[in-house]
Amino acid sequence: MSTGQSERTFEVTEDDLHAYADGQLDAARRPAVEAWLAARPERAAEVALWVRQGAALKALFDPIAAEPVPSRLKPHRIAALEKARRWDWMKAAAAACILIAVSGGAGWYLRSATWATEPASERLIDGAITAHSLYVKESRHAVEVAADDKSHLVTWLSNRLGRQIDTPDLSPQGFTLVGGRLLPALADTGTGPAAQFMYQNPTSNRVTVYVTAASTADHKPYEWEKKDGLDVYYWANDQITCTVVGDLPEAQMQTVAKGVYEQLTWRPDPAGRT
């Protein structure tokens, strides 16, 4: 179809000139660009200037990459600190759980002594358990909006909660999103309505994630308990409350809860960064 290369007129564009200056031009095009520039001294001078600009910028900034990296920028150190923080969280949660589980009646006594009225977190946990038990049994009506309409699901529920909520990706934990639904607000929680997301693994075990806007009534940061034969992880920050409910082996349940925690609790916080 095309005739010989030499016969084709070569259109030299601005992009070609930049690519030439940046060493990103195809070797095959170089001779043509060079010939074009040779006939246009003004443009050639301009391209030469670009090259010198680049050399100056490299001279200014290249040395930075050779500086020793301060320890606060060492990824291994940052990861270790992060892990330690998370372990503290887990240990505190585990301690709370053992206190309640082991001391049994005494634990319940302690609860009622410590919290004069039932805290919002308890109501939210109960709400999450009720919703979990009700809907995981459903096959055709397990969710209101199915995962194949995920962008609608996310937009809708984010709007109703007044928070940007993205469904956590639990595929590393072996769970896929089934879908979600909107649930009514619970009395005395100060959170507004709830979103429930349902996940399922290949053996049809289901886990639900119950999310509300942050509570105005209660600021309990986390809770971890077994209730009605279910494992429940609850936590809250200044944006949301989140309750993960499931009936899985403990280690697996922990991995799932951790996956949700990591993805859902962290929010970009450009202004508040110190």
Place this chain on the structure above:
Amino acid sequence: MSDFLDEIEAAVPALRRYARALTRDIDRADDLVQDCIERAIRKRSLWQPTGPLQAWLFRMLLNIYRNDLRSRKRRGDHMPIEDMPAEPSTHAPQPGHLALAEVSRALDKISDDQREALLLVVVEGASYVDAAEMLGIPTGTLMSRLGRARAALRALTGNTEEPRLRTVK
């Protein structure tokens, strides 16, 4: 996990260079990089091991930088401009070289968009495709920002004439 951290570690010097070139402030630049590393570690499940990690990190750094820039502008903070060390005395400007201090000042005056693009291509040596991807813009937009950045630098350094074409690499 350890490989992942090693790979981040390998990218840190370039991230610092880019952040410093954008901000001209060592502490602010390192804050941005630290933030970027922390996010990368927290969000590692979102990273597709098939994609280049370096590009992912630069994209994240740029997001953090832009947010930071926005909130600073909102607060009315002044940008430190002359934090940059003056031109190293060993490099007296020679014919054919641009005075580094002059280029440094000129760089401060071009738009944020243009600076981000120019530094990615010229200092970080990113390919046009990678740079466009990191900046979240089409390649055509990248090329026009690059063109405008170079024209602006040229006008600002007052260096509009000048000699014959030097060989490029």
